[in-house]
Amino acid sequence: MSEVQQDIPLKARILLSHAYFQNIATKxxxxxxxxxGYVFGADTYRPGRLSSDVDLLVRPxxxxxxxxxxxxxxxxxxxxxxxxxxxxxxxxxxxxxWGLADIHRYFPGLGYEDxxxxxxxxxxxxxHKEIANFFCDTPSIIDARLLVIVHNGRSKxxxxxxxxxxxxxxTSEEWKSIEQRSRELRAELAFDTALGNIEKxxxxxxxxxxxxxxxxxxxxxxxxxRLERTPGLTAKLDLLKKIFFVNTDHLAMELGHSPSQSExxxxxxxxxxxxxxxxx
Amino acid sequence: MSxxxxxxxxxxxxxxxxxxxxxxxxxxxxxxxxxxxxxxSGSAAVIWCLLDDAITKEKLIELVAETFGEEPSTxxxxxxxxxxxxxxxxxxxxx
Numbered sequence: 001m002s003e004v005q006q007d008i009p010l011k012a013r014i015l016l017s018h019a020y021f022q023n024i025a026t027k028x029x030x031x032x033x034x035x036x037g038y039v040f041g042a043d044t045y046r047p048g049r050l051s052s053d054v055d056l057l058v059r060p061x062x063x064x065x066x067x068x069x070x071x072x073x074x075x076x077x078x079x080x081x082x083x084x085x086x087x088x089x090x091x092x093x094x095x096x097x098w099g100l101a102d103i104h105r106y107f108p109g110l111g112y113e114d115x116x117x118x119x120x121x122x123x124x125x126x127x128h129k130e131i132a133n134f135f136c137d138t139p140s141i142i143d144a145r146l147l148v149i150v151h152n153g154r155s156k157x158x159x160x161x162x163x164x165x166x167x168x169x170x171t172s173e174e175w176k177s178i179e180q181r182s183r184e185l186r187a188e189l190a191f192d193t194a195l196g197n198i199e200k201x202x203x204x205x206x207x208x209x210x211x212x213x214x215x216x217x218x219x220x221x222x223x224x225x226r227l228e229r230t231p232g233l234t235a236k237l238d239l240l241k242k243i244f245f246v247n248t249d250h251l252a253m254e255l256g257h258s259p260s261q262s263e264x265x266x267x268x269x270x271x272x273x274x275x276x277x278x279x280x
Numbered sequence: 281m282s283x284x285x286x287x288x289x290x291x292x293x294x295x296x297x298x299x300x301x302x303x304x305x306x307x308x309x310x311x312x313x314x315x316x317x318x319x320x321s322g323s324a325a326v327i328w329c330l331l332d333d334a335i336t337k338e339k340l341i342e343l344v345a346e347t348f349g350e351e352p353s354t355x356x357x358x359x360x361x362x363x364x365x366x367x368x369x370x371x372x373x374x375x
Contacts, residue, residue: 008308008317011299016310016317019292023312074315097315132292132310 010052010099014038017054017098019134024073030066031059033122034138035104035147039131044144046165053092053100059119063105067091070103079249081105086213086226087154109150109190112206121185145170146181146191153193154213163194284334284375285363291371293328311371318371323348323355324362334375337363 018034025032037051058066070093071077078092078100087108093101111118125140139147145166152163167175182191189201193210201207208225211217251259290313296306307325309318320328323344330343337360344359345352366372 008319009299009302012294012296012302012308013317015294015298016292016308019310020312020315023290023292095315097317132294134292 011038011050013097013099014051014054015132017095017101018136019132020098021054021056021101022134022136024069025066025137028065028069030062030069031119031123032062032066032137033057033119033126034129034131034136035107035144036151039129039136039138040144040148043141044148044166045162049162053102054098055090055102055104057104057107057119057122059123060105060116063103067093067103070095075101077249078253083247083249086209086222107147107150109153109210110147110185110187112186118185142177142181143185145174146178146185146187149178149194150182150187150190151194153190153210155194156214156216157196160194282374283336285331285337285340285367285372286334286375287328287331288371288373309371311369313370318369323358327359327362331372 015038018039021032021034024030033056034054035057036055037053067077073095074097075093075095078094079090081091082088084090084092084102085108089106089108090102090104093103095101106115106118111121122139122143123137125143126137127140128135129138130136138144149163149166152160166178170178179191182188189198189204189206189210192198192200193214198207198210198214201210208221208228212222212225248259248264251264255263288311291309291311293307293309296302296308297304299308303321305321305325307320307328309320309328310316311318326347327340327344330340330347335343340363341352341356341359344350344355348355363372
């Protein structure tokens with residue numbers, strides 16, 4: 001009649017884990033917005049679109065507390081905020097029951113200089129959406145659609161199907177409301193990048209960063225873009241270490257185990273080999 | 281203590297119909313406190329659905345019998361056995 005945790009489909013785990021996170025958030029008075037994936041669903045994405053994890057945007061002041069609670073509840077960190085991406089915005093965590101989740105401490109492309117303000121903007125218009133028969137906090141429909149487009153700005157031009165779907169299916173009024181919201185949330189650069197119009201922003205702060213992430217450019221352009229937007233010598237040196245030292249989180253995922261010192265050393269040295277090969 | 285039973289607050293559930301490659305009539309139930317997921321099918325899934333509102337055991341037996349076109353006495357033992365299992369797993373609580 002019933003069984004426990006055998007062959008539970010991925011989608012079931014994901015739907016139920018939204019409820020899990022909302023329950024944790026509510027019990028601990030942590031402000032969390034469920035973003036992307038199945039929680040956005042059919043009012044934002046094309047039918048049948050699959051998802052592989054849960055994404056949460058957390059009020060910046062609540063991030064550390066949430067992560068600590070999750071670690072105590074059986075989650076482990078796969079990538080840290082500092083090593084997850086060039087935006088250093090999300091940490092990927094894993095639980096044997098629930099699977100993968102990305103904890104966002106801010107959303108790249110929205111209100112860069114003030115993630116607290118950006119979260120509050122989204123939070124103030126949030127809706128409660130039922131998922132797995134549990135009410136979860138998620139951005140308004142307009143904000144959800146904007147987040148999807150802004151997120152697509154981080155993809156290469158041939159991988160922006162979600163934005164194209166919205167362009168093809170929304171009315172002009174609906175599209176205008178998203179454009180308007182992109183200005184209110186100071187997200188024009190990411191928004192225009194997703195639409196292939198990044199050159200409208202040439203010379204602006206973060207232009208090079210979005211150029212580097214959305215187009216095929218040499219690695220040094222990305223490094224320069226990151227350095228350009230990093231204030232202070234100490235922070236720049238820290239960034240250089242991150243760029244040139246081996247990302248042990250990513251290496252661990254690649255190897256399937258925590259890398260040994262010799263594996264880290266081998267990876268570090270292999271970069272020089274690659275460089276010599278290129279020069280020869 | 282009340283005789284009314286209801287689903288525990290810290291549970292969630294998803295229907296197999298919403299999930300690709302999942303048999304129809306299946307319900308995945310999660311205990312959000314313990315991170316356990318249970319898979320209910322057949323009469324178990326029906327009983328879980330009938331627990332939408334707080335209900336007594338006797339009323340539940342009556343509804344299960346009506347759903348399956350059986351006499352209450354025929355399904356009584358199996359229903360009570362399942363409900364007691366839910367209570368012992370803390371998936372049901374008294375309202």
